[in-house]
Amino acid sequence: MDIKADCLWVxxxxxxxxxxxxxxxxxxxAKLAACVNLIxxxxxxxxxxxxxxxxxxxxxxxxxxxxxxxxxxxTIIEHHSYECPCIVALPMIDxxxxxxxxxxxxxxxxxxxMLDP
Numbered sequence: 001m002d003i004k005a006d007c008l009w010v011x012x013x014x015x016x017x018x019x020x021x022x023x024x025x026x027x028x029x030a031k032l033a034a035c036v037n038l039i040x041x042x043x044x045x046x047x048x049x050x051x052x053x054x055x056x057x058x059x060x061x062x063x064x065x066x067x068x069x070x071x072x073x074x075t076i077i078e079h080h081s082y083e084c085p086c087i088v089a090l091p092m093i094d095x096x097x098x099x100x101x102x103x104x105x106x107x108x109x110x111x112x113x114m115l116d117p
Contacts, residue, residue, distance in 0.1 A: 034106035
């Protein structure tokens, strides 16, 4: 088991199928994420500014590394339409080591000799 947990899943939501792939492509092209999965049509119920809201959203799950996380968060915030976008990072504590190495190789991970943009 690789418990370094240098690979992460970053969960984010958007309000449209126009915004979700646009942000996802920016992250992958900038090598801030190796891959982003889009899960359409999730239904969200939340409290915002003292009022219960209900909305259809699209979930993004980005596979990245701890080294890329700060730049990834800044990039999402810069390109996101929400005032306060949901961005939550979860560690990958184990998995297919070949896949985890692929994530590292596709991102601006320090271990692959690339520098963060």
